Amino acid sequence: MNVFFLSVGLILCILVLLVLYRVVFGPGVYNRIAAISAVGTKTLIILLIMGYLYDRVDMFIDISMVYAFLNFIGCVAAAKYLESEKWMP
Amino acid sequence: MIIFTVLSVIFIVGGLFFFTTATIGLLRFPDFYTRLHATGKGDTLAVFLSLIGIAIYEGITLTGLKILLIALFMFLAQPTATHAISRAGIRSGYKHWTRKDGTK
Amino acid sequence: MVFRKEDIIVSTIARILIPFIQLYALYVIMHGHYSPGGGFQGGVILGASMVLLLLTRGHDEAKYKIPENMVITLSSIGVLIYAGIGFLCILLLGNFLDYSKLAVLLHVDPAHARSLGILGVEIGVGFAVMAVMYSIFLDISTGGVLPEDEEPEEGTEA
Numbered sequence: 001m002n003v004f005f006l007s008v009g010l011i012l013c014i015l016v017l018l019v020l021y022r023v024v025f026g027p028g029v030y031n032r033i034a035a036i037s038a039v040g041t042k043t044l045i046i047l048l049i050m051g052y053l054y055d056r057v058d059m060f061i062d063i064s065m066v067y068a069f070l071n072f073i074g075c076v077a078a079a080k081y082l083e084s085e086k087w088m089p
Numbered sequence: 090m091i092i093f094t095v096l097s098v099i100f101i102v103g104g105l106f107f108f109t110t111a112t113i114g115l116l117r118f119p120d121f122y123t124r125l126h127a128t129g130k131g132d133t134l135a136v137f138l139s140l141i142g143i144a145i146y147e148g149i150t151l152t153g154l155k156i157l158l159i160a161l162f163m164f165l166a167q168p169t170a171t172h173a174i175s176r177a178g179i180r181s182g183y184k185h186w187t188r189k190d191g192t193k
Numbered sequence: 194m195v196f197r198k199e200d201i202i203v204s205t206i207a208r209i210l211i212p213f214i215q216l217y218a219l220y221v222i223m224h225g226h227y228s229p230g231g232g233f234q235g236g237v238i239l240g241a242s243m244v245l246l247l248l249t250r251g252h253d254e255a256k257y258k259i260p261e262n263m264v265i266t267l268s269s270i271g272v273l274i275y276a277g278i279g280f281l282c283i284l285l286l287g288n289f290l291d292y293s294k295l296a297v298l299l300h301v302d303p304a305h306a307r308s309l310g311i312l313g314v315e316i317g318v319g320f321a322v323m324a325v326m327y328s329i330f331l332d333i334s335t336g337g338v339l340p341e342d343e344e345p346e347e348g349t350e351a
Contacts, residue, residue, distance in 0.1 A: 001094070004098065004101075008101060008105060011105060011109075012105070012108065015108055015109065015112045018112050018116065019112055019115060019116075021116065022115055022116060022124075028121070028183075030121050030174065030177070030178050030183065031121055031124065033174055034115075034121070034124060034125055034128055034171075034174060035115065035128075037128070037132075037167075037170060037171075037174075038111070038112075038115060038128045038132055041132045041135075041136055041163070041167065042108065042132075044136065044159075044163075045104075045136065045139050045140075048140075048143055048156070052143075057147070057152055058151075058152055058228065059228060059229060061152060061155050061156065061159075062221065062228050062229055062230060063229055064159065065155070065158075065159050065162075065217065066221070066234070066238060068159060068162055068163055068166070069162075069214055069217075069238065069241065070241065071170075072166040072167070072169070072170055073241050073244065073245050075170040075173065075174060076169075076170060076173050076203060076207075076245065076248055076249070077244070077248055078174070079170075079173040079174040079176070079177040080173070080177070080248050082174075082177045082181065083176075083177045083180045083181060162210070162213075165206060165209070165210065166206070166210065169202060169203055169206045172200075172202055172203065173200070173203050176200060
C-alpha cells in the first residue's frame with residue numbers, strides 16, 4: 001500500500017507543477033487566483049498522503065483542515081478586493 | 090479486510106483521474122470563465138472522491154470521521170469560492186470569448 | 194475596498210460555516226498539548242472567521258455584532274491574563290511563570306498545576322491574537338476612516 005500512496009503523491013506533485021504554469025503566465029490577475037485555489041486543493045490531498053507515508057495520520061489531519069479553511073477565506077477576500085473597475089487586464 | 094482496500098484504491102484512482110482532467114482543462118481552455126468551469130467542478134468532485142477513499146481505508150475511528158468532515162466542508166466551500174470570483178470578473182467588466190476572436 | 198450590495202450565496206454559506214470554524218478554533222486552542230496547535234494558531238483561525246463575517250456582510254452589520262471598542266478591550270484582556278498568571282506565581286513565592294506554585298490555589302499536585310497553567314496562558318494568547326488580527330484588517334480595509342465619518346467633499350480631491 002505504501003508504493004501506491006507514493007505513486008499517487010508523485011503524480012499529484014507533477015499536476016501542481018503543471019498548474020503553476022497558469023499562475024506565472026496567466027494573462028491578468030483573475031486567472032492567477034483561480035489557479036492558486038486549485039493548487040491549494042491539491043495540497044490538501046498531498047498532506048494527507050504524507051501523513052500515511054510517515055504513519056502519523058492524526059497529526060496531519062488538523063493541519064489539512066486548517067489549510068482548507070484558509071484557502072476558502074483567501075479566495076473570497078481576493079475576489080471581494082478585485083470587484084472594482086480598475087482591475088481590467 | 091481485502092474488500093475495503095480494493096474499494097479505497099478504486100475511489101482514489103477515480104479522484105486522481107478527475108484531477109488530471111481538471112488540470113488539462115485549466116491549461117487548454119481559451120478563456121477565464123471556461124477555465125473556472127474546469128477547476129470549479131472537476132477539483133471539487135476529485136477532492137470529494139479522494140477523501141472518501143482515504144476514509145474507507147482508515148475505518149470507523151475518530152480520524153475517519155474527521156476526514157469525512159473535511160470532505161463535507163470542501164463540498165460546501167469550493168463552489169462558493171468559484172462563484173465569488175466569477176462574480177468579481179463579471180462586475181469589473183471582463184469580456185467573454187467568442188468564436189470570432191479565433192484562438193487566443 | 195468597495196462594499197457594494199452583498200451577495201446572497203456567499204452570505205448564506207458564510208452564515209452556516211462561521212460557527213463551525215469558531216468551534217474548530219477552540220478545539221485547536223485546547224489541544225495544544227497533544228496535536229499541532231496551541232494559542233497562536235487557534236487565535237489566527239478565530240480572527241479569520243471574524244474577517245469572513247466582515248467580508249460577506251459589510252461594515253454595518255459587522256459593527257453591530259463586533260463593536261470596535263470591544264475588540265480593542267479584548268486584546269488588552271488577553272495580555273492581562275498572560276501577565277496576571279505570571280504575576281500570581283510571583284505572589285506565591287516563585288519565579289515569573291513558575292506554574293508549580295499554583296498547586297496550593299487549585300488543590301492538585303504540581304505536575305497537574307503546570308498543565309493547567311499552560312492552558313490558561315494559551316487562552317490569553319488566543320484572545321490577544323484574535324483581537325489584533327481583526328483590528329488590523331478593519332484598519333486596512335477602511336483606510337482609517339469609517340464610512341460614516343467622511344465629509345462629502347466638493348471639487349477635486351487632494
